[in-house]
Amino acid sequence: MEHRLANTWWMTVNEKKFIETTLLSDLRIDGRRPFDYRRLTIKFGRDDGSSEVQLGQTHVMAFVTSQLVQPYRDRPNEGTVSIYTEFSPMADPSFEAGRPGESSVELGRIIDRGLRESRAVDMESLCVIAGKLVWAIRIDLHILDNAGNLVDAANIAALTALSTFRRPECTLGGEDGQEVIIHPPEVREPHPLIIHHLPIAVTFGFFGDENIMVIDPTHKEESVMRGRMIVTLNTNGDVCAIQKAGGVGVMQSVIMQCLRIASVKAADMTSKIKNAVESYNTERALRKIKRHSSSAALDVNKPDVKLENQNQSVDQKEIGDLSGHHVERLKLISEERGVSHSNSMEGLRQSPEQDKTTRDVNSKGADFDVVETSLALHGALIPNTKLEESRREKPSEADPGQLLADLEPAPSPDGAVETGEQTNGKKTLVDAVKPKHKRRKKKSSNIDAS
Amino acid sequence: MEFVSPEGLRLDGRRPMEMRQIRAEIGAVSRADGSAVFEMGNTKVIAAVYGPREVQNRSQQINDQALVRCEYSMANFSTGDRMRKPKGDRRSTEISLVIRQTMEACILTHLMPRSQIDIFVQVLQADGGTRSACINAATLALADAGIPMCDLVTSCSAGYLNSTALLDLNYVEDSAGGPDVTVGILPKSEKVTLLQMDAKLPMDTFENVMQLAIEGCKAVATYIREVLLENTKQLEYRRGV
Numbered sequence: 001m002e003h004r005l006a007n008t009w010w011m012t013v014n015e016k017k018f019i020e021t022t023l024l025s026d027l028r029i030d031g032r033r034p035f036d037y038r039r040l041t042i043k044f045g046r047d048d049g050s051s052e053v054q055l056g057q058t059h060v061m062a063f064v065t066s067q068l069v070q071p072y073r074d075r076p077n078e079g080t081v082s083i084y085t086e087f088s089p090m091a092d093p094s095f096e097a098g099r100p101g102e103s104s105v106e107l108g109r110i111i112d113r114g115l116r117e118s119r120a121v122d123m124e125s126l127c128v129i130a131g132k133l134v135w136a137i138r139i140d141l142h143i144l145d146n147a148g149n150l151v152d153a154a155n156i157a158a159l160t161a162l163s164t165f166r167r168p169e170c171t172l173g174g175e176d177g178q179e180v181i182i183h184p185p186e187v188r189e190p191h192p193l194i195i196h197h198l199p200i201a202v203t204f205g206f207f208g209d210e211n212i213m214v215i216d217p218t219h220k221e222e223s224v225m226r227g228r229m230i231v232t233l234n235t236n237g238d239v240c241a242i243q244k245a246g247g248v249g250v251m252q253s254v255i256m257q258c259l260r261i262a263s264v265k266a267a268d269m270t271s272k273i274k275n276a277v278e279s280y281n282t283e284r285a286l287r288k289i290k291r292h293s294s295s296a297a298l299d300v301n302k303p304d305v306k307l308e309n310q311n312q313s314v315d316q317k318e319i320g321d322l323s324g325h326h327v328e329r330l331k332l333i334s335e336e337r338g339v340s341h342s343n344s345m346e347g348l349r350q351s352p353e354q355d356k357t358t359r360d361v362n363s364k365g366a367d368f369d370v371v372e373t374s375l376a377l378h379g380a381l382i383p384n385t386k387l388e389e390s391r392r393e394k395p396s397e398a399d400p401g402q403l404l405a406d407l408e409p410a411p412s413p414d415g416a417v418e419t420g421e422q423t424n425g426k427k428t429l430v431d432a433v434k435p436k437h438k439r440r441k442k443k444s445s446n447i448d449a450s
Numbered sequence: 451m452e453f454v455s456p457e458g459l460r461l462d463g464r465r466p467m468e469m470r471q472i473r474a475e476i477g478a479v480s481r482a483d484g485s486a487v488f489e490m491g492n493t494k495v496i497a498a499v500y501g502p503r504e505v506q507n508r509s510q511q512i513n514d515q516a517l518v519r520c521e522y523s524m525a526n527f528s529t530g531d532r533m534r535k536p537k538g539d540r541r542s543t544e545i546s547l548v549i550r551q552t553m554e555a556c557i558l559t560h561l562m563p564r565s566q567i568d569i570f571v572q573v574l575q576a577d578g579g580t581r582s583a584c585i586n587a588a589t590l591a592l593a594d595a596g597i598p599m600c601d602l603v604t605s606c607s608a609g610y611l612n613s614t615a616l617l618d619l620n621y622v623e624d625s626a627g628g629p630d631v632t633v634g635i636l637p638k639s640e641k642v643t644l645l646q647m648d649a650k651l652p653m654d655t656f657e658n659v660m661q662l663a664i665e666g667c668k669a670v671a672t673y674i675r676e677v678l679l680e681n682t683k684q685l686e687y688r689r690g691v
Contacts, residue, residue: 105540105543105547106543108540109540109541109544113648227643229645233653234650237653238651238652239647239652239653239656240649240650241649242631242646243646244642244644244646245547245551245552245646246548246550246552246554246644247551247555248555248643249555249635249636249639249641249642249643250641250642251640251641252640252660255660256657259656
């Protein structure tokens, strides 16, 4: 109710008339044609099962989480999928904090019907023990900015989040074989959900009495339009859900025309979603390859610096764009230590982030640990520097020897120091600290990459 | 499960294109401005309309049209298992919204600015098709209250089970998990104002099912007109015209 009022309030009569009249000649206020979508941007979060969708100015965020629960009594071997919508009061003046309003409930129900009743997500594969434990999938939809057509944006957000979500692998164990062991994602690769088809919601707005219709109405158009119809279909030509709650009447032939238009748009959207998900999956896989290849380097375990160097150079190619960045950091750190390097990395630019690193190092008084961990991060580039350093600092035995020892294990992921020369007392402490630092920093370097 | 027998009969003995018996009664609530009871087989719904009256919450007042409100509820005893449902669950909120918007489309709200019309619908017995029954009952109640409308709204549902299109699903057929299409039309212009669909259905099949539901709506419209005409005749008779 409040939604309607706030919507009509800020629109003047002239503005409304203008929108209606321009639509008579197939023009829309944002320059689109009647059956065009606004620009769609799909972004993914760092974790699996989170996505951020922008449809023009409309901004929706989706998070998928899972939990083990007891199934419903009438469906003992099926998991559950539930959708929660959160209309942030920040997104629109008509949204109020507190209890979900009518529009929020309607949005949730439309997406719910499209996803659940059309059996898009395989529920039976979510069963762990029939009648006792199933996975409950929860989709949280957050509306961050409302610029019209929330349903389509939220639906795409829900679909993309679902397709990138992975639930942890679990097995039965214990004495009676009834105990459920959930394996953390580091131990066993988590499972993606089985999604049979992607139901895409397409919103039509109807204007005036002559049944002018547009696709993907903006917020302004929404406050003028006389009726709305949301059609949810998949690429197989199946209609998964329709919602036309009142509003101006339309002929049956117009509805069928809408369905045909919507099926074309749905195919278009599906390919966009699939591309986005695929690129996310490739990126995800690449991230993992990096981890494995560095552990392969650990297996080599050769004290010979040159051999390790070769291993790393393969990595270096993989990291590619990151490397420049790492080089910079390295350079700064080495400068800090007072070792004047006249290496090839001099000409690189200096970003504020690196400044921060410098300051960090400063405050710690050129602590070796810091140097070491930051080097450990950027294993790929170490060998080069390392070689240079070893060449340079050979004459002075005491300090550089220590340095070399610290540098040596850097490329190995869990800091297991195995090369012969580094057997000194300091090792154990270093070992304890390194993996932690490493994981955290690795993540941060991933953010930089994305 | 077999929903259509080889003889072409449904679980309750109807033919696929046959509707349940419908019965309507006007003036069930004495204090209301308009009220009606509508039955479709075992589904029974009561509707009451209050208004046009002064807007209760001033901040909601609209200066160029009437404010329409609707509240849908299900009696605790309406379903098979008697349970206390929390008021304002998601399903009933959505149905309230749907009924309100459907009725708003046919009420001439611009004739009654700064006023409020309340529609209350309650399901007494639920046996499938409660949404349709509620809309039909609300139409009758609005007509009884003498609220100006551009047309009646009538509604009917249809489904698709055992590769047969079925008109007016009952509870067993509805809960089979097949598609369920609820249609509301403005019978004079034959335009669709309400359309809701669940589950999966190929596009051409959907057209047939929707066509069937529209035919059902027309049948309901004919009956509702009869009831209203009969009611008006009685009023005329009582006034001694």
